[in-house]
Amino acid sequence: MTIDSNTLFQNYFTNHKNYDEVLKSNMKINPEWDDLLSNLITAGPDELISRQKEIDWLMDENGVTYNVYNDPKGLHRAWDLSIVPFLIHDKEWLTIEKGLKQRAELLNLILKDVYGKRELIKNGIVPHEVLFAHRGFLRQCDQIKYNTSKDLLIHAADLARGPDGRMWVVNDRTQAPSGLGYALENRFAMNKAASNLFNGINVKQPSDFFQDYNQMLIDAAPKDIDNPNIVILTSGPHNETYFEHAYMSSFLGYPLVKGNDLVVRNGRVWMKSLKELKQVHVILRRVDDVYMDPLELREDSYLGIAGILDVIRQKNVSIVNPIGSGVLENSGLIPFMNAICKYFFNEELLLPQIASWWCGQEKERNHVLKNIKKYVVKRIDRSNRESIYFCEFLNEAKLNKLKEEILANPYRFVAQAKIQFSTAPEFIEGKLEPRKIMCRTFAIAKKDGYSIMPGGLVRVAAERENLIVSNQRGGISKDFWIVSDTQQNYFHNYAWDNTFRNPVSDINDLPSHTAENLFWSGRYLGRALVTSRLLRMCLNSMQSSQYKNGEVPPENLKIIFEAITGITHTLPGFVGKGKEDVLKNPLKELNALVLDSYKVGSLAQTLGSFNNSYYTLRNLWSKDMWRVFDGIKKLWNKHDKDKEYSVAALIKLLDSTITRLIAFMGLIEESILVDQGLLLYFIGLQTEQASLTIAKCRSLIVASYDEDLEYEMLEALLSSHESLNIYRYSYRSYLSVENVVKLVILNDKYSRSLTYQLSRILKDIGKLPLPTGITGNSKCYDLIHEANQIILKSNIDTLLELDETEAVRENLEDMLSELSELLHQTSLSISDTYFNHSYQQNQLVNQNFPLQ
Structure with a gap:
């Protein structure tokens, strides 16, 4: 085969020093590589570059990673596969x-x-x-x-x-x-x-x-x-x-x-x-x-x-x-493997090993110390890579230090020929x-x-x-x-019949940590989506009012800013100490709320938490889910938390994020059966969405405002709740507190309403298996049942009543506050009942197992 003139092999044979798989010792091509080399040449450089990009894309899309600690590229480094086998x-x-x-x-x-x-x-x-x-x-x-x-x-x-x-x-x-x-x-x-x-x-x-x-x-x-x-x-x-x-x-x-x-x-x-x-x-x-x-x-x-x-x-x-x-x-063990083979099998090793000298023997140790520059020295343990010494590259001081270590503990070291x-x-x-x-x-x-x-x-x-x-x-x-040389069957049969041994698994077979991460995946995903929409609503309000940094914000924006701090729990923010300075440049705070992963409660921090739970569960998710998830990561990796982005740029980021989050949520039901754990995800998702629905209502419609400002707050709530269109279609009227409460809180047919969310949580918790030893209902079921009864027995007229100052809808606030606490207690009870990992045993006597 002639390949000398092919551009693929330009400079391949220059400075040839090592044994090469393609070249024989006489510098002729190994005939076993002929067909592959022909295929490479036929493909040509352009085609190979294209195919390599496709492989890189495929590895990336399938989420094939190799974690490298302290890697500047990040924890989950993409796996590199060469086009040339x-x-x-x-x-x-x-x-x-x-x-x-x-x-x-x-x-x-x-x-x-x-x-x-x-x-x-x-x-x-x-x-x-x-x-x-x-x-x-x-x-x-x-x-x-x-x-x-x-x-x-x-x-x-x-x-x-x-x-x-x-x-x-x-x-x-x-x-x-x-x-x-x-x-x-x-x-x-x-x-x-x-x-x-x-x-x-x-x-x-x-x-x-x-x-x-x-x-x-x-x-x-x-x-x-x-x-x-x-x-x-x-x-x-x-x-x-x-x-x-x-x-x-x-x-x-x-x-x-x-x-x-x-x-x-x-x-x-x-x-x-x-x-x-x-x-x-x-x-x-x-x-x-x-x-x-x-x-x-x-x-x-x-x-x-x-x-x-x-x-x-x-x-x-x-x-x-x-x-x-x-x-x-x-x-x-390597220097003794041939003797061991003769002892057990009375035969020689079939595969050769690297020539090795164990320094625990005087003759071998003296030989190593005398010729140390020729060898690679390592500890007999599988130690970290920094403890492998390529002695030819060490200066005299380092060589002498290594010799001292060998003499101090000779049995810990082995020298090997550099292969x-x-x-x-x-x-x-x-x-x-x-x-x-x-x-x-x-x-x-x-x-x-x-x-x-x-x-x-x-x-x-x-x-x-x-x-x-x-x-x-x-x-x-x-x-x-x-x-x-013989024809091979290219049908990949990786299915095995274990049905008689392993019946179809259900929720009772779900490991507790997997169940917990499914629950929290739902919560983090719900929080990320609601937070994204809330922040987008705020930025849209800023854009529509043509607000600019340095101006005194209009009253509706002040309320929305304060609501965001309250709902995301990102104090001090727009309400705590120094809020006047924050209000002079609200865009700085909003950038942090979107992009600062170190800010507890921020969208970036929530997505980071979801990222952790997602990786823990990645054996459950489909490749399509990975692609969507990876798209979110790539989108966010383009943005720098230390850079201040414009309102329009943040809205664009949030629009793309929301679209991908919704796509991800839609794919979840294709990856895992309800009875195999998806139920926990649904409970977590609905719990988080219900909690944040309550928080938004308390922040935006419990207080009473004048007619124009109240309209702004109702529109803000519906926009952040992605309910403005359905409100208009359902009521075909001017925004009113009564109709908004009916839709967002009390409508048992609307999947985004609080009543529907609470009933869904009750229904799903009712499907969870009762732990052994518990009869009747679980505590978490009783708590969420109580929440459902409160909202079902509520009266719209009573909820809309104002207090004596006519500034607050006190009954609405009391009900929402009580429901918020019951949801919190329900979540704690689910964790105590199903996710308790606190069991820990300790040794009576401390033992030391060094890592080095």
Whole structure:
């Protein structure tokens, strides 16, 4: 194949230093890449740029993110997928696959031995410091026996091409390996956006592997459990791979829970649902070992379940992977892996490893100290990246400091030869250039061995000569193809028949935290919409009156300004100390009310709260919902809270926000069934809207004004309530307090009226399951029933009566005040009844589990 003259490969072969996947050692093209390279050349730079943009758009639209702490780009960084895949031929992959199966079996036996007979230590195969000095070794897990055929159920290995042209093992990941969800989404995106690159290429699909994955979880359940309750345990939306937690929950169909959703009772683990505790049989954890049990491990952890280790000892729950498996993520084991393989299997390792020297042995330590400039030095623990030392780049002072640390605690350090990762083509600014890559592969335990995913996740260095391949350092990912000479079935069957094991879930299966976030999503969404419309009404009033900063505001605007402060609870605002200065420049305060996320009660702050609850629930939402939600984020990211925008600019922002919020609300009912939790969202939404309806009425129509000013207040209320048109259509008359009260407060047929909202809350709360032990009605039902009775028994003439000064409609104020308090008490009662996460256990003796 001739590609030298093609513009795609301009400068690809210059400064060639590393083993390249495309080039053989004789600088000829690897024939296994011929078809892909032909497809790339046929597409051409312009087409590839277009397809790359489509992939970027697709990842963005689907909300594929990778959280990077303290990232200037923000917490939820978009996932980068390259248009150019990485490939390995099936002939080579078969050898790699055998090596991966051998390694998974070997690590499984090491895990059994470490917490069992410890023959490796007794027989001098592995020094005891390598295991006992590793922070992943947890003595609390000693002698625990498991229900499963294997202890190690999931294994991920990071591979890189070594100097001999073979794939070498760089790292093992055994606690809670990440990457499967990203790898699957990469394949979906490539199939959709770059299907032309598959032309003439037989790529193996991972369907069977994910069938095995799901079956592994089912088989992990304690014996004699035909219908296991399986959950995925996450540390929450701020975890770097939270997208994957939610993605796998949605993909597999198992609930995503946090530690506070689970509780230990009577030697078993239970999930808190709305009605009762439901026993959990299998936990797929995405939480690190030491955080799993605050009763026996890190007592300051809020991520795990107090007492779960005792349940594991009793074999009443299975954890995937077992707690304590982090000891296998141990670079100190690498120098001894061949000896371990000979001990257990009487054979050599099939996959080579990085040459490594453990500094706990005198001969090896002296060799390392003498030749330290040649090596990469790291702690045997999986420590932070700043503790990996590329010694060739260290000055004398830093080298001497490192040597002192090694001499002080030699058993904590290992030195490794610097491996020159191979390079593969990456599409950069219209051309291909070589970038270093690392592949993550995945193994899943089966009853008779391990199943290996055909492919996996490929990560690419962010820059051409970058030594580090890492998503945290801005790396890119690639789809990982295993290509075959035989025709492949491109039908993706990711459905599995678990109906006999897992009947259709309902609201009783809803984890308590999920239920709580659904309730608060409704409240935040309702608050955001009402606040947006209220602020827009105020700005429209300013615009129509041609009000300018520095002028004394007309009376109607003063009242509206004060109402906004009261309704949003953003004191001091327009009513507190210094209000005169605020009224001289109301636009400044309104800008803050819209855009300042640090101002409690502002629209930006409310949207931020909704953002948090949305991310927590993202496994429930559809892709269309994500697109609308992402549109809101992008819209707001264009605006600077420190900049003062004009009235027209703020109105434009609010118009767009309101449209998107309404679209989002319309899509919610398409994502989740009422009986699967949507009911909680409706209750939260109606509770917030009813509370704010009350607040607007108290601020704008309880007081009595002269005829013209009263008309302005009635119009302001109806406009902010999006009810002006329906009022005109219904009454065809001049605005009157009586008709406005009838429409906004008392009309039981109008979905925006207070009466309708309260009746809807009553109806929905009545559908909630009664927690075990409660007979009759729940307290929250009784409270909202009382509110309904008050408004149903109210009389319009009585409500409109003025007090002795004829300044206030006192009866209306009293009723609204009482209803507001009952709604508040109802909300508190819902939280106390259904969302109580206060259960906490403490250790009798403090334990220290250092992170470094």
